[in-house]
Amino acid sequence: MLEFRYDTQLLIDGTDLDEDAINDYITENFKGDSLLAVGDEDMIKIHFHTNEPWKLLEYAASLGEIYDIVVEDMDRQTRGLKG
Secondary structure, eight states, X not given: OOSSOEXXXXXXXXXXXXXXXXXXXXXXXXXXXXXXXXXXXXXXXXXXXXXXHHHHHHHXXXXXXXXXXXXXXXXXXXXXXXX
16 A cells, blocks of 8 residues: 555646745645655646645646646555546
């Protein structure tokens, strides 16, 4: 059993985005691991393993338009199932 089940990935299109501030906020406010928050002031790509991907999506949507959203169930993948 995985500690954090959902591999969550998305892009944020916005203005004045700060990858360090976003990284810090996610680290301090969400349980998970394998965080990557990289980009520039106009676009950030986020990758994060969590059990509550909807919370990450809600936060990201507050920063700008979110798209290319992928939420994969890694528990199902380890059992050889899709999704």
